[in-house]
Amino acid sequence: MADKQATVYVIDLALSMKYHHNHRAESDLDYTLRYLWDRITTTVSNGRKTDTIAVVGFRTDASDNGLVENDDSYQNIGVLSPMSQFLMPQIRELQKMLYANRGEKGDGISALVVAIDIIEKYCKKLKYIRNIVLLTNGTGNFDFEGIDDIVKQIKDQGINLTVLGVDFDDPEFGFKEEDKLPQKSSERGLFEKAL
Numbered sequence: 001m002a003d004k005q006a007t008v009y010v011i012d013l014a015l016s017m018k019y020h021h022n023h024r025a026e027s028d029l030d031y032t033l034r035y036l037w038d039r040i041t042t043t044v045s046n047g048r049k050t051d052t053i054a055v056v057g058f059r060t061d062a063s064d065n066g067l068v069e070n071d072d073s074y075q076n077i078g079v080l081s082p083m084s085q086f087l088m089p090q091i092r093e094l095q096k097m098l099y100a101n102r103g104e105k106g107d108g109i110s111a112l113v114v115a116i117d118i119i120e121k122y123c124k125k126l127k128y129i130r131n132i133v134l135l136t137n138g139t140g141n142f143d144f145e146g147i148d149d150i151v152k153q154i155k156d157q158g159i160n161l162t163v164l165g166v167d168f169d170d171p172e173f174g175f176k177e178e179d180k181l182p183q184k185s186s187e188r189g190l191f192e193k194a195l
């Protein structure tokens with residue numbers, strides 16, 4: 001019997017995600033959504049009730065998550081879809097919510113903490129493959145204060161973290177994006193050092 005799997009997709013929905021870069025005909029958000037829809041539809045087509053998905057948006061106009069009531073650093077982060085088995089109705093609902101918002105407020109690392117919280121509450125101590133996939137263009141705020149505690153939490157929970165950045169370099173595959181914004185180099189470096 002295959003293992004149960006819980007995946008949280010954390011997606012940057014900042015205003016900057018609606019712009020086109022590096023001669024692409026599509027926006028950073030549309031480019032990112034191609035990956036997201038591919039992963040979600042693959043999970044849906046498997047038809048396994050034990051493969052669950054949640055989606056968290058950050059740099060959203062509204063704040064809707066379980067941590068914002070006690071801490072302002074979780075503003076502009078929204079749980080767009082709670083952890084559940086995804087079927088066509090969930091996909092249709094999610095499609096309506098994935099658009100570039102009006103601003104750039106909201107922290108990517110705080111959104112990661114919201115995702116960790118979702119996994120902890122859903123999976124409890126049960127045996128799950130736990131995944132978080134962070135999708136961003138890397139142009140907004142990432143507050144790395146307290147990152148050591150977050151990394152420890154990720155390791156203690158056995159969470160597989162994947163960071164996919166639009167136009168980030170990928171040394172593992174020998175890919176270097178030319179003419180990228182300087183912060184994209186530094187953000188990638190900060191993630192690699194921290195995680």
